Amino acid sequence: MTDEVVNEQPGTEPAVEQPADDSADIAVADALAADPPAETPVKMAPDDLRAVVEALIFASPDPITPKTLYKLLASESKDDVSAAINDLRTEYLNRPGLALVEVAGGYQIVTRPELHEWVRRLFHERSTQKLSVAALESLAVIAYRQPVTALEITEIRGVNSSGVLSTLLERNLIKIVGRKNVVGRPFMYGTTKEFLIRFGLKDLGDLPKIEDMAEALGFNPPAGLVEQTPREEVLPLDENDDQQMTNDK
Numbered sequence: 712m713t714d715e716v717v718n719e720q721p722g723t724e725p726a727v728e729q730p731a732d733d734s735a736d737i738a739v740a741d742a743l744a745a746d747p748p749a750e751t752p753v754k755m756a757p758d759d760l761r762a763v764v765e766a767l768i769f770a771s772p773d774p775i776t777p778k779t780l781y782k783l784l785a786s787e788s789k790d791d792v793s794a795a796i797n798d799l800r801t802e803y804l805n806r807p808g809l810a811l812v813e814v815a816g817g818y819q820i821v822t823r824p825e826l827h828e829w830v831r832r833l834f835h836e837r838s839t840q841k842l843s844v845a846a847l848e849s850l851a852v853i854a855y856r857q858p859v860t861a862l863e864i865t866e867i868r869g870v871n872s873s874g875v876l877s878t879l880l881e882r883n884l885i886k887i888v889g890r891k892n893v894v895g896r897p898f899m900y901g902t903t904k905e906f907l908i909r910f911g912l913k914d915l916g917d918l919p920k921i922e923d924m925a926e927a928l929g930f931n932p933p934a935g936l937v938e939q940t941p942r943e944e945v946l947p948l949d950e951n952d953d954q955q956m957t958n959d960k
Contacts, residue, residue, distance in 0.1 A: 754786070757794075760791060760792070761799060765820075768799075768818050769820045771817075774814050774816065774908060776816055777793065777796070796818065808822060814911055814912060815908050815914075816904075816914070821911070843875075845868075846875050848933060849876065849879060850879055850884060851924060851936060852936055853885050853901065853902060855918065855936060858901050859900055861898065867933045883903055884909065885906070886902075887899070
């Protein structure tokens with residue numbers, strides 16, 4: 712047997728195997744430690760989701776819109792939230808004292824209309840909180856003829872309505888929506904979201920016939936109110952108008 716001879720070049724060192732470069736793995740590990748992957752939110756069971764939607768509608772001081780519910784329940788699909796709303800509406804059809812209604816573009820849990828007299832006893836409603844006949848007449852004119860000026864309201868009712876308009880503005884039942892494009896550019900008035908809420912209307916398309924509303928609220932509709940007129944051109948308000956309305960309050 713012969714010994715194997717390895718020839719080496721003079722002045723050179725034997726090759727040494729270098730460890731693998733793991734700097735890339737270390738960088739990935741550091742990145743994961745600093746910013747761990749987001750956990751997938753757990754979807755609620757249908758019954759739980761319906762309970763949450765009901766609680767949000769009940770707790771909201773104003774009608775809560777589907778858009779708001781979608782935002783608050785961002786972890787749930789819009790279809791699931793809509794299904795929960797529809798399930799609740801069906802469920803509330805059989806509730807003896809409460810109703811889930813769609814009003815002013817949102818949803819609200821309210822007492823049933825037929826129980827109004829009983830609920831009113833609880834709050835001891837004072838006569839000062841009620842609208843006068845003059846205020847109801849003016850509000851009806853604005854609701855059915857909006858946008859409308861103070862002069863037009865006076866002409867329809869046959870009496871000056873400036874004081875009544877101030878009351879309706881204070882109650883947030885009407886608002887100034889613009890100016891009429893005529894000499895003097897008078898303010899034009901329209902109803903508010905509060906008006907829809909107070910009278911339980913989804914939108915202005917839900918307004919009953921003038922005669923039916925007048926009978927329900929206990930006043931005679933002005934004769935000129937039943938005559939329909941084309942809608943007027945409304946000029947937008949400017950900064951000076953905003954300042955004037957602030958000073959008038």
